[in-house]
Amino acid sequence: MSITEIGWIGTGVMGFYMCEHLIKAGYHLTIFNRTKSKAEALIGLGAKWVDSPKQVAEASQIICIMVGFPYDVRDVVLNQTNGVLAGCKEGDIICDFTTSTPTLAKNIYEEAKMKGVRTLDCPVSGGDVGAKEARLTIMCGGDKEAFDQMIPLFKIMGKTYNLMGGAGAGQHTKAVNQTIIASTMIGVCEGLLYAQRSGLDPTEVLNAVGGGAAASFSLSVYWPRVVKGDLSPGFFVKHFVKDLTIVCEECDKMGIVLPGVQKAKELYTMLRDEIEGGAEMGTQALIKVLEKINKKE
Template sequence: MKVSFIGLGVMGFPMAGHLVKAGFEVTVFNRTHSKALDWADKHQGKAAESVAECVAEADMVLVCVGNDDDVRSMTTSETGALAAMKPGAILVDHTTTSALLSEELDKAAQEVGVRFMDAPVSGGQAGADNGVLTIMCGGDDALFNELQPIFEAYGKSSVLMGSVGQGQRAKMVNQICIAGVLNGLSEGLILAEKSGLDIPTLVDCLKNGAAGSWQMENRAVTMAQDKFDFGFAIDWMIKDLGFCLDEAQRQGVRLPLTEKSMAAYKALSESGEGRMDTSVLMKAVTVESKG
């Protein structure tokens, strides 16, 4: 099976590498071609100089880029994948986008005889490096089942959430929950520090109980140490929460805590923290706790 992978960022680079380890013939494309060459050298795959060259013979094309416009550039533009893919091939978008874009891509794919699934991922760079991502999928059952050998190469779990777009909506819920957990974790750490509790001991105590979470286990200690220079950058979280709030508006609901988190992240980004991890939310919560 021939697989193409478009987008070699912190997620795509290792994801494409896991596909080679799983036995697939992989060709990659990245807008910065030197990165594609680096990937090909490391993983003994092929680096294409154009999207068309990358996807022309592919049975499956996987995309993991930055935002809606990046996806359109790589898929539905005149030089995008859909113009060069063979009929019957499969297009999978691993980018976190709006649900509306997924529906747009599905329609465009159908027009050229290509099957489509939206499949945003969660687990961060560590999850991609270790091949243990959670994959939230939108599409039909048969296609989901056909994609399992691909998803198993870099995923710990893949779940079909419903029709096209529902994978992206599930990812929105994921991002809302992360922001909510970080708000509560930040306030808890502030009180813990003021009370003289030892943070590593506290985390060991709490992480396996009802308050336990990935954020607590992986970020609480570094948050208390004022370390935020790793992981998923808040500029991307601002993009993702924007999708959440837009979808909420379409559904006729308000998300007050998400709105508050969005405002805090925007303020942090404007102050120069845009490339810091989402756990930097603690800085905003700390300021607010001082009144």
């Protein structure tokens, strides 16, 4: 392997599995996470712990980032004291897997370019299942040379990986992905509530409709979880609200109106703000909002 030193920042629900795949594939990783306890298992697999994003960059040729919000990305990369860019060397690659804003991706690209550092914005789709099973969809923005160098790593973590254009194009593609998922998840939860209220067996309903025109990742993965009462996060509600906010902001910039996304943002904001613990639940917990609207505790 021509690239042996990889840095990883962010070992949450998604980042943990992505990082684990690289370690098991034989790469040496230097890692950092705000909460060290969430990285202990990776340290046990051989990852080296350091105390800041800057130290990750100093030890690595490629620095991968998977954190929560755009402001986290900005601080992790651009913090002048302990940020990734402060520790990078000419020729390094910063690969940000976080769902963030196209504008921030372009800003980081330009800042890094002045130091001879290449960047890719590479948000992913597939949730915890996709991360665990290395079946993520990876949507990339940036230069082809950097993309080509990342392909061996993308193959380890995902099933599809595409260069969509220049800096920010990966984030725009993820916005499209979330736009589609938003209305799909509403349909899944509304369909489940309808099935329950009409007296149907939800499991048998899934067997009947899950292979037809209604089939989707959200239906096959999240319908059974809700039936079991499992609202744990494959993808956090607080992060989905962030994603839908980004979509709406980009729509405003382009002068377009997407009513489905606006409604989804409204419902998920209700879930985050009005359901106890809602922000930390998985996106399938939207069923709680529908039950509240329909006056069922």
